[in-house]
Amino acid sequence: MDNKLIVANNNNCKFICLLDEFDHMVECHPFSDATKSSVGNIYIGVVKKKVKGIGGYFVDYGEEKNGFLPITPSTNTFSPGQSIVMQIKKDAYGTKGAKLSTTLSISGNYFVLVNDTTEIHFSSKLPEDARTKGIKSIVAKYKNKEYGFIVRTNCYNAINSEFEQELNSLIETYNHIQDIKGYRPNYNMLYNNNNGWIKYVQDMNKANLLEIHVDCEEDKSIITSYLTKIGLHNEITVNLIDKLFSIFDVSDKLNKSHLKNIWLASGGSIVIDKTEAMIIIDVNSGKNIKKINTHRNRLKINKEAAKEAMKQVRLRNLSGIILIDFIDMDIEDDNKTLLSYIKSISQTDPIRVVVHGLTRLGIMEITRKRLEPSLREQLKNIGYIPSK
Secondary structure, three states: EEEEEEEEEEEOEEEEEEOOHHHHHHHHEEEEEHOOOOOEEEHHHHEEEEEEEHOOEEEEOOOOOEEEEEEOOOOOOOOOOEEEEEEEEEOEOOOEOEEEEOOOOOEEEEEEEEOOOOOOEEOOOOEEEEEEEHHHHHHOOOOOOEEEEEEEEHHHHHHHHHHHHHHHHHHHHHHHHHHOOOOOOOOEEOOOOOOOOHHHHHHOOOOOOEEEEOOOOOHHHHHHHHHHHHOOOOOEEEEEOOHHHOOOOOHHHHHOOOEEEOOOOOOOOOEEEEEEOEEEEEEEHHHHHHOOOOOOHHHHHHHHHHHHHHHHHHHHHOOEEEEEOOOOOOHHHHHHHHHHHHHHHHOOOOOOOEEEEEOOEEEEEEOOOOOOOOHHHHHHOOOOOOOO
């Protein structure tokens, strides 16, 4: 499936939207100065308090809210007043401070350098073949007793000389952090991971990306420069098109991402509810009520609902515990088919999704890793209000 990316500017905000071959929105990431993320930044923090009851420390790293650092075997001996090098793993959210870690990771387009292992790990989406073995043999030359690497999906189709250049750059960055941490003052930022909106373009899987549409010369220059740097300037076309936000009906697509009820082609529907603890998706037969008497039709509706549900989960960037209440099916093989199907479609999500299976009550349990606020929360943070 061929995708396109649009970078549309509207009301001092930038909307990075991934569209499929039918121009349906797959993902949307709004950016503004008010929504910059701190994830990946590395600081010298100061331990303020150890709270055994919640299994962690509160750490001051110079922001309004102290961050939270879990107690682990490697951090168990920390004490109040101690200076530590730590990295932001999750941004502050609501009343909660940022989640911190003393394990450092530095991300590139093809690799992630990590200091909690000396091994080489591959993305689960990469095949086990001669190419991955070749990549592993090259990367093995770069690891040492201080760090290892995670091989990202983008590496598979990259030119060896390009990803070797990135490996050297990641190592240089890591060594620089180690060199300066000893004489920088507390609360100092040792590494800034915030590259703004272009970081989404850098991190995304570009295997099926054929073209990028932008609506200003500056954005075109930034993207073209990046694609040239990684050797994809001949594979991905960058087009300058005016009024992208309206041409691709971004406003309408965002409005639909707020809908609670979504109709299916079969006449059924799914209803999405968000509670404090979880996301609940209810599958209704709707206009298809007369056709659910056969197990084949129940399975057909459930598979259609599963596909739409996972599509909405990715689009809305829903995370945490997700429960899907499908139409009851009496045949065990149908339940197994549905479970296998939803596992297969969840593999297309770039964020880690775990399908735990059906409960005794026939409810599908799914968890999706939370890396950033939901799309609805992000839109709220930039002041975007959907039309009625």
